[in-house]
Amino acid sequence: MLSETMLRMTKQRQTILEELRSVTSHPTADDMYEMVRQRLPRISLGTVYRNLEILAAEGVVKKIDAGGSKKRFDGNAETHYHLRCLQCGKVEDLAIPLVSGVEEKAASLSGYSVVAHSLVISGVCPDCQKNNKKAS
Amino acid sequence: MLSETMLRMTKQRQTILEELRSVTSHPTADDMYEMVRQRLPRISLGTVYRNLEILAAEGVVKKIDAGGSKKRFDGNAETHYHLRCLQCGKVEDLAIPLVSGVEEKAASLSGYSVVAHSLVISGVCPDCQKNNKKAS
DNA sequence: GTCGTTGCAAACGGTTTGCACCGTC
DNA sequence: GACGGTGCAAACCGTTTGCAACGAC
Numbered sequence: 001m002l003s004e005t006m007l008r009m010t011k012q013r014q015t016i017l018e019e020l021r022s023v024t025s026h027p028t029a030d031d032m033y034e035m036v037r038q039r040l041p042r043i044s045l046g047t048v049y050r051n052l053e054i055l056a057a058e059g060v061v062k063k064i065d066a067g068g069s070k071k072r073f074d075g076n077a078e079t080h081y082h083l084r085c086l087q088c089g090k091v092e093d094l095a096i097p098l099v100s101g102v103e104e105k106a107a108s109l110s111g112y113s114v115v116a117h118s119l120v121i122s123g124v125c126p127d128c129q130k131n132n133k134k135a136s
Numbered sequence: 137m138l139s140e141t142m143l144r145m146t147k148q149r150q151t152i153l154e155e156l157r158s159v160t161s162h163p164t165a166d167d168m169y170e171m172v173r174q175r176l177p178r179i180s181l182g183t184v185y186r187n188l189e190i191l192a193a194e195g196v197v198k199k200i201d202a203g204g205s206k207k208r209f210d211g212n213a214e215t216h217y218h219l220r221c222l223q224c225g226k227v228e229d230l231a232i233p234l235v236s237g238v239e240e241k242a243a244s245l246s247g248y249s250v251v252a253h254s255l256v257i258s259g260v261c262p263d264c265q266k267n268n269k270k271a272s
Numbered sequence: 273g274t275c276g277t278t279g280c281a282a283a284c285g286g287t288t289t290g291c292a293c294c295g296t297c
Numbered sequence: 298g299a300c301g302g303t304g305c306a307a308a309c310c311g312t313t314t315g316c317a318a319c320g321a322c
Binding site: 065068 | 201202203204219221222228230231232235238239241242243245246247248249250251252253254255256257258259260261262265
């Protein structure tokens with residue numbers, strides 16, 4: 001799976017990986033573009049997309065799809081769960097233990113060869129709750 | 137939440153709802169367009185999108201985002217889990233019991249006002265596994 | 273020197289929207 | 298008859314891609 005040897009470690013790729021790992025949020029490709037642009041002002045959005053895609057394929061990084069129109073990226077490639085705010089769209093880590101046995105159960109029930117599972121809780125974050133109260 | 141009284145039940149809306157409920161798969165908006173077009177050949181794709189959106193907002197139907205670029209719709213609005221094939225993209229229901237207590241646990245841990253949770257298992261479906269063997 | 277990678281800009285694909293007409297209530 | 302819904306086409310927006318120049322190995 002890892003063909004790490006074939007990957008050239010360009011300044012761009014390096015920087016994208018560093019920036020993503022330096023952060024515990026779950027930036028969109030565009031967020032990443034803005035972050036990396038501080039350090040490499042001439043980088044292009046296409047390069048950001050290409051590298052995030054490649055790093056995710058290598059398993060170095062994780063692409064997460066918690067709903068909403070934009071995909072997000074996570075510097076932590078281990079399986080863990082997420083909270084999503086329906087109002088502001090932010091995605092946070094959720095520190096609860098993994099549900100045990102779901103992948104096995106699903107596999108034996110369906111015949112799928114299971115690769116991963118994801119669990120997303122959606123609701124309204126404390127910040128948005130506060131803002132809602134203020135506004136009303 | 138339900139303002140059912142304000143909704144006009146047009147031929148289009150009715151037909152979309154009937155078609156979605158007549159099926160246990162999880163069609164995309166475009167799939168729905170094709171299905172409904174059999175009965176209402178002059179319906180437009182925009183109308184399908186608008187109505188699926190409205191029906192989902194009313195809670196009559198569910199919008200599911202199991203990854204992949206297209207959103208899918210589910211005639212069954214009750215919480216249940218899904219299996220997604222990474223290869224052909226199909227999404228099926230997964231008949232395992234709901235994980236109990238996650239929403240409460242997440243709420244008390246994070247302060248979110250929790251609305252829902254979703255669990256998606258991804259892997260390769262039996263059909264694609266078979267095709268892969270044949271091809272190799 | 274090779275060949276993977278980049279920047280750029282144009283293309284893409286799914287979804288949304290403005291508008292004038294239509295049909296449900 | 299009012300006003301929400303429709304068909305149509307154009308706009309939108311996140312993402313992908315073709316291409317010639319570039320730079321890591």
